[in-house]
Amino acid sequence: VEASIPEPQRDAWKKFQAKPFVSKDDFEKEVVRHVETTLARSMFNCDETAAYAAASLAFRDRLITEWNRTQQRQTFADTKRVYYLSLEFLMGRALDNAMLNVGLKNIAKEGLSELGFRIEDIINQEHDAALGNGGLGRLAACFLDSMASLNFPAWGYGLRYKYGIFKQEIVDGYQVEVPDYWLDFNPWEFPRHDIVVDVQFYGGVRKYQDEAGKNVAVWEGGEIVKATAYDVPIPGFNTPTTNNMRLWSSKAASGEFDFQKFNSGDYESSVADQQRAETISAVLYPNDNLDRGKELRLKQQYFWVAASLYDIVRRFKKSKRAWSEFPDQIAIQLNDTHPTLAIVELQRILIDMEGLDWDEAWTIVTNTFGYTNHTVLPEALEKWSVPLFQNLLPRHLQIIYDINMFFLQSVERKFPGDRDMLGRVSIIEESQPKMVRMAFLAIVGSHKVNGVAELHSDLIKTTIFKDFVKIFGPDKFTNVTNGITPRRWLHQANPRLSELIASKTGGLGFLKDLNVLNELEKFADDKEFKKEWAEIKYANKVRLAKYIKSTTGVTVNPAALFDIQVKRIHEYKRQQLNIFGVIHRYLTIKAMTPEERKKLAPRVSIFGGKAAPGYWMAKTIIHLINNVGAVVNKDPDVGDLLKVIFLEDYNVSKAEIITPASDVSEHISTAGTEASGTSNMKFVLNGGLIIGTCDGANIEITREIGENNIFLFGNLAEDVEDLRHTHNYGSHTLDPDLVKVFDLIKSNAFGDAGAFGALTGSIEDHGDYYLVSDDFHSYIQTQTLVDEAYKNQEEWITKTILSVARMGFFSSDRCINEYAEMIWNVEPLPVGKESGLGKEE
Numbered sequence: 050v051e052a053s054i055p056e057p058q059r060d061a062w063k064k065f066q067a068k069p070f071v072s073k074d075d076f077e078k079e080v081v082r083h084v085e086t087t088l089a090r091s092m093f094n095c096d097e098t099a100a101y102a103a104a105s106l107a108f109r110d111r112l113i114t115e116w117n118r119t120q121q122r123q124t125f126a127d128t129k130r131v132y133y134l135s136l137e138f139l140m141g142r143a144l145d146n147a148m149l150n151v152g153l154k155n156i157a158k159e160g161l162s163e164l165g166f167r168i169e170d171i172i173n174q175e176h177d178a179a180l181g182n183g184g185l186g187r188l189a190a191c192f193l194d195s196m197a198s199l200n201f202p203a204w205g206y207g208l209r210y211k212y213g214i215f216k217q218e219i220v221d222g223y224q225v226e227v228p229d230y231w232l233d234f235n236p237w238e239f240p241r242h243d244i245v246v247d248v249q250f251y252g253g254v255r256k257y258q259d260e261a262g263k264n265v266a267v268w269e270g271g272e273i274v275k276a277t278a279y280d281v282p283i284p285g286f287n288t289p290t291t292n293n294m295r296l297w298s299s300k301a302a303s304g305e306f307d308f309q310k311f312n313s314g315d316y317e318s319s320v321a322d323q324q325r326a327e328t329i330s331a332v333l334y335p336n337d338n339l340d341r342g343k344e345l346r347l348k349q350q351y352f353w354v355a356a357s358l359y360d361i362v363r364r365f366k367k368s369k370r371a372w373s374e375f376p377d378q379i380a381i382q383l384n385d386t387h388p389t390l391a392i393v394e395l396q397r398i399l400i401d402m403e404g405l406d407w408d409e410a411w412t413i414v415t416n417t418f419g420y421t422n423h424t425v426l427p428e429a430l431e432k433w434s435v436p437l438f439q440n441l442l443p444r445h446l447q448i449i450y451d452i453n454m455f456f457l458q459s460v461e462r463k464f465p466g467d468r469d470m471l472g473r474v475s476i477i478e479e480s481q482p483k484m485v486r487m488a489f490l491a492i493v494g495s496h497k498v499n500g501v502a503e504l505h506s507d508l509i510k511t512t513i514f515k516d517f518v519k520i521f522g523p524d525k526f527t528n529v530t531n532g533i534t535p536r537r538w539l540h541q542a543n544p545r546l547s548e549l550i551a552s553k554t555g556g557l558g559f560l561k562d563l564n565v566l567n568e569l570e571k572f573a574d575d576k577e578f579k580k581e582w583a584e585i586k587y588a589n590k591v592r593l594a595k596y597i598k599s600t601t602g603v604t605v606n607p608a609a610l611f612d613i614q615v616k617r618i619h620e621y622k623r624q625q626l627n628i629f630g631v632i633h634r635y636l637t638i639k640a641m642t643p644e645e646r647k648k649l650a651p652r653v654s655i656f657g658g659k660a661a662p663g664y665w666m667a668k669t670i671i672h673l674i675n676n677v678g679a680v681v682n683k684d685p686d687v688g689d690l691l692k693v694i695f696l697e698d699y700n701v702s703k704a705e706i707i708t709p710a711s712d713v714s715e716h717i718s719t720a721g722t723e724a725s726g727t728s729n730m731k732f733v734l735n736g737g738l739i740i741g742t743c744d745g746a747n748i749e750i751t752r753e754i755g756e757n758n759i760f761l762f763g764n765l766a767e768d769v770e771d772l773r774h775t776h777n778y779g780s781h782t783l784d785p786d787l788v789k790v791f792d793l794i795k796s797n798a799f800g801d802a803g804a805f806g807a808l809t810g811s812i813e814d815h816g817d818y819y820l821v822s823d824d825f826h827s828y829i830q831t832q833t834l835v836d837e838a839y840k841n842q843e844e845w846i847t848k849t850i851l852s853v854a855r856m857g858f859f860s861s862d863r864c865i866n867e868y869a870e871m872i873w874n875v876e877p878l879p880v881g882k883e884s885g886l887g888k889e890e
């Protein structure tokens with residue numbers, strides 16, 4: 050059906066087309082209109098929730114107007130598009146970001162104030178969009194911001210979970226999970242009830258030869274689930290480009306099948322079918338760096354991949370181009386192995402549905418996909434059992450076997466007789482049951498594979514993917530060091546610092562070209578500047594101190610050194626090393642004379658982060674931190690010298706308060722385990738120093754900011770394997786200071802020591818896999834250096850200014866430009882003068 054307005058009527062249309070507001074009065078008019086009509090309230094019945102809703106709807110209308118124009122522009126230009134497939138998008142709040150990106154926050158602030166509201170209170174009404182676990186999901190969100198800000202024609206594709214990552218409550222020191230139902234009121238999504246895709250599961254495959262003698266495979270039977278699209282506008286910063294994030298929601302196919310059941314009186318089971326289908330997009334799996342191999346998770350993956358590919362292919366087919374041009378028009382990036390089925394699905398569409406030859410199809414597939422690896426941890430590498438696959442996706446399993454066969458044949462030709470090699474690289478692991486190795490499939494089906502920091506990209510080439518480098522050559526493997534968006538992580542989270550930087554560098558240009566920060570170097574010794582700089586840090590610490598007081602009841606001194614570790618709780622990230630260090634500090638303070646105590650820099654140790662619900666050791670670490678806090682915080686010998694805080698329910702909006710308030714933050718993973726880390730970048734960009742191991746992006750941060758401006762400690766990645774070997778087969782004596790810490794824990798100083806037996810035991814008796822004891826001395830020493838350095842505030846401030854000045858490299862804009870050039874081969878679509886943007890700086 051032709052849906053466009055006929056040519057002669059288009060003038061009338063254009064005359065009445067929505068025009069985005071630019072003035073305060075127009076904004077207020079929109080807010081009042083939405084309160085009175087959309088929300089059916091009045092000025093006598095308008096609380097902060099209603100004001101939030103109305104302000105968001107006003108901005109949403111504005112975004113959707115630009116969204117429409119952007120989509121039209123991109124369709125007409127018909128240039129290559131990027132599709133970023135990610136099972137997680139950890140977006141956080143949208144209103145503040147929208148106001149800042151379109152440059153109308155000041156107008157909104159004044160407008161809301163005239164209507165009787167404080168903008169901060171309104172912003173705080175919003176529920177985080179928390180469709181992700183941690184770094185991987187937040188990276189995807191930063192990428193969307195950068196792709197829009199750089200005017201790339203790019204879409205994100207994900208799942209519209211009804212429940213995002215759980216909310217964490219701390220009850221008696223333990224983590225308790227509470228469901229995060231976030232869709233009560235979400236003005237940022239547009240349901241597209243007209244965009245619905247059928248997704249098939251189960252059934253069987255019928256094979257036959259057609260009249261021309263061609264082998265045909267038909268996947269038939271099974272069940273159909275419907276995928277409905279929900280679109281979320283992604284505004285670029287200071288550009289009209291507004292891209293799309295499309296999230297899929299599952300629903301039962303209410304076709305004849307249901308009707309039959311219904312009519313035959315089987316009402317209950319037809320409702321049950323509905324519920325079962327809706328389960329697919331119901332909940333985000335709460336594991337970070339861990340694969341559990343659950344059937345529902347595989348269902349989620351295929352559901353999302355099938356709907357997204359159908360959508361992408363449908364859009365391509367409208368252009369009437371030859372299939373061979375597919376990779377010239379489309380780049381698909383796989384965010385980890387979660388969307389790897391897309392490779393198989395595209396091959397299936399091309400050979401089974403579109404009738405292409407295998408080879409022709411496979412060339413298209415491999416030229417289309419790129420794969421990003423985010424971890425080397427063995428427990429995080431996805432594997433699916435063959436029987437499970439066979440049942441759920443029988444045709445896909447056949448195609449995987451064929452991909453594997455052709456791949457192994459090519460390996461055999463290159464390395465004749467090397468049977469070990471064939472076993473090692475096979476996509477099918479010959480275990481009981483057999484398993485599909487998703488990372489290997491992703492490598493074979495992509496034209497580029499990248500790691501997320503230099504060390505990590507080197508490690509994947511020399512360890513887990515070593516054989517594949519031999520097979521495909523080194524050029525297939527590359528590095529794109531992660532980045533973060535300076536819009537959210539500087540401008541939005543730290544408005545005063547952003548303003549100060551703008552005042553010294555000629556406006557907000559640095560937010561689009563972060564290397565402009567370099568100009569700050571000349572102020573590193575400027576007295577006036579340093580004073581303002583320090584005042585801003587102090588104000589951010591006061592803000593966090595108030596937050597700590599209101600949420601935990603503990604009073605902390607904003608003049609103390611704020612030492613922060615916020616991230617998912619994981620043994621490899623070593624929050625246990627941090628808390629053992631805190632206990633060591635406690636012992637040291639207790640043993641000091643009052644005179645000695647006076648010389649010590651007061652410190653606040655702040656922790657935050659969620660443990661996966663089934664990860665006992667991580668939950669034990671949270672418990673220990675809370676119990677240590679309960680003892681230390683009320684010990685009169687200690688007073689202000691040490692406070693230990695665990696912040697409940699760490700998430701993106703809380704990170705925006707926490708990140709600007711650090712003096713030091715901790716990034717202390719066992720060397721070689723943290724692929725990149727991204728909060729390390731956020732903290733340094735906000736004028737905090739870091740204490741870290743030689744791991745992930747810490748290494749490149751050091752290279753950029755200079756080794757005098759970072760506190761590095763601990764063993765190197767290259768030595769980890771030998772150390773582990775010694776623990777297991779040699780003599781393993783613990784660090785004597787760590788032994789004292791363990792003795793204190795065992796004396797029940799922090800509650801029943803039985804609760805922490807598994808934690809201390811993993812280090813004492815079970816090989817200390819994460820090298821806590823090996824790194825303990827170096828860690829404690831380095832913390833002493835931090836204490837000393839902090840006493841010299843003049844030098845400290847200079848270090849932080851120099852560091853910020855040198856952080857330009859870590860913008861996700863740099864990162865996206867590298868993907869675009871090295872992997873996607875796409876170019877931005879420049880925007881003309883049709884912008885209706887606000888002109889705020």
Ligand code: GPK
Pocket residue numbers: 182183184185186188336337338339385423424429501531723724725726727745
């Ligand atoms: C990596 F494998 C995974 C995962 O399941 N979840 C996740 O958040 C992280 N990651 C890495 O742990 C970080 O080092 C990295 O910075 C981040 O992905 C983004 O690349």
